[in-house]
Amino acid sequence: MKTYFHVDMDAFFVSVEELFDPSLRGKPVVVGGQADQRGVVSAASYAARKFGIHSAMPLRTAYRQCPHAIFVDGHPERYRDYSRKVYKVLQSFSPQVEMASVDEAYMDLTGTEKLHGPPLAAAHRLHETMKRETSLNCSIGIATSRMVAKVSSDQAKPNGVLWVLPGQEARFLAPLDVRKIPGVGKVTEKNLQARGIRKVGDLAALDEDFLREHFGQWGLALAGKSRGLDAGGWFDGEVGEDSDPKSISHEFTFNEDTADVDLLESTLARLSEMVGRRLREHALYARTVQLKLRYSDFTTITRARSLDHATQLDTEIFHQARALFRENRKAKSKVRLLGVHASGLEAGEGQLNLLAEDSTNRWRKALSAVDRIRDKFGEDSVSLATGLRGRFRERVHENPAGLPGKTPRKDS
DNA sequence: TCTGGGGTCCTAGGACCC
DNA sequence: TCTGGGGTCCTAGGACCC
Numbered sequence: 001m002k003t004y005f006h007v008d009m010d011a012f013f014v015s016v017e018e019l020f021d022p023s024l025r026g027k028p029v030v031v032g033g034q035a036d037q038r039g040v041v042s043a044a045s046y047a048a049r050k051f052g053i054h055s056a057m058p059l060r061t062a063y064r065q066c067p068h069a070i071f072v073d074g075h076p077e078r079y080r081d082y083s084r085k086v087y088k089v090l091q092s093f094s095p096q097v098e099m100a101s102v103d104e105a106y107m108d109l110t111g112t113e114k115l116h117g118p119p120l121a122a123a124h125r126l127h128e129t130m131k132r133e134t135s136l137n138c139s140i141g142i143a144t145s146r147m148v149a150k151v152s153s154d155q156a157k158p159n160g161v162l163w164v165l166p167g168q169e170a171r172f173l174a175p176l177d178v179r180k181i182p183g184v185g186k187v188t189e190k191n192l193q194a195r196g197i198r199k200v201g202d203l204a205a206l207d208e209d210f211l212r213e214h215f216g217q218w219g220l221a222l223a224g225k226s227r228g229l230d231a232g233g234w235f236d237g238e239v240g241e242d243s244d245p246k247s248i249s250h251e252f253t254f255n256e257d258t259a260d261v262d263l264l265e266s267t268l269a270r271l272s273e274m275v276g277r278r279l280r281e282h283a284l285y286a287r288t289v290q291l292k293l294r295y296s297d298f299t300t301i302t303r304a305r306s307l308d309h310a311t312q313l314d315t316e317i318f319h320q321a322r323a324l325f326r327e328n329r330k331a332k333s334k335v336r337l338l339g340v341h342a343s344g345l346e347a348g349e350g351q352l353n354l355l356a357e358d359s360t361n362r363w364r365k366a367l368s369a370v371d372r373i374r375d376k377f378g379e380d381s382v383s384l385a386t387g388l389r390g391r392f393r394e395r396v397h398e399n400p401a402g403l404p405g406k407t408p409r410k411d412s
Numbered sequence: 413t414c415t416g417g418g419g420t421c422c423t424a425g426g427a428c429c430c
Numbered sequence: 431t432c433t434g435g436g437g438t439c440c441t442a443g444g445a446c447c448c
Contacts, residue, residue: 040416040417247419248419421447
């Protein structure tokens with residue numbers, strides 16, 4: 001039997017801002033930017049929430065809902081700083097801590113009763129220590145699974161502690177809206193509602209085959225969640241296993257949409273540099289570079305390209321991003337957002353030797369592919385790059401192993 | 413009403429290999 | 431000439447979370 005805590009800081013960004021400016025206390029505060037800016041609400045104080053303001057709402061909408069709200073720019077460094085303080089407090093309690101984001105964490109307190117006493121007493125002590133050490137309020141959920149602990153901390157808000165007793169998971173979840181289940185968002189909620197499923201209890205009563213049929217693998221995970229289990233992607237692995245990032249990206253929304261190529265390309269350069277720097281910070285190398293383009297009408301495309309080696313060089317990232325941009329951008333259309341994304345991340349250095357080896361392997365493969373084609377279609381069916389010019393030659397160099405794929409079988 | 417930025421995970425089709 | 435199945439990698443898009 002496991003015992004998990006989910007610790008969630010109350011109105012984290014707002015609370016931190018209040019520490020820097022106590023005059024904000026008790027007032028409707030919106031963190032995320034100014035009332036006339038493009039952007040959305042990162043966090044709203046409880047007083048602001050009374051006006052219907054919530055996170056992810058456009059700032060301009062928030063302004064309309066509550067013109068006398070105080071709009072505050074976000075300060076990511078402050079939040080990271082306080083997040084570290086929060087982590088320290090949690091660490092002092094148990095080494096099995098995992099920050100799930102800046103303002104929430106999971107703890108595995110299984111088998112610590114001798115040290116900490118019963119879970120509820122331990123949670124209250126943690127709650128007090130947190131307030132004393134960071135001046136911040138948090139809510140704590142306790143349960144036998146991380147998923148239920150998370151839902152329970154949400155039910156405990158603000159500033160509360162809630163323990164779901166072992167065996168009571170399904171009963172605790174049953175009356176809640178399906179939307180309360182982590183992973184069920186707007187779209188899934190709508191799909192479920194269309195089938196008359198509104199409460200978690202409705203979900204738990206369904207046949208697993210029915211869920212699999214309509215929602216695939218995800219449906220099966222959903223069935224598990226409705227019964228209080230840690231099912232599906234999110235809750236894999238042990239608490240406290242932190243891992244390298246799987247991707248690194250930066251994007252930028254222009255204050256005004258623009259079709260100015262110089263501005264667009266220099267923005268790409270800047271974004272590429274930011275991505276490169278973060279890669280170097282993590283000592284990671286990226287195999288794939290992805291461009292993100294959003295136009296005025298909000299249509300968004302992504303275009304990716306994998307390199308034949310991993311890189312952390314700004315110039316290489318930029319080169320790829322710009323090439324993708326030039327190949328895919330709808331001419332003259334105004335652009336709202338640009339993004340540069342690096343994935344296929346590999347650790348460590350020393351791939352130069354591997355690279356050289358890799359490249360000869362590729363050539364060997366390419367040449368044997370050429371041989372196979374010649375066997376099939378005759379000696380003149382393929383010629384080597386030396387005899388070619390311009391762009392095609394470049395392409396052959398970039399992707400020698402791609403040659404065989406360009407020969408359609410059916411046509412021959 | 414006008415929609416950020418940084419992530420993770422999943423799906424689905426096609427290429428390619430065995 | 432037509433016909434497989436499984437596994438992996440790549441790309442594009444989308445749901446979701448904070």
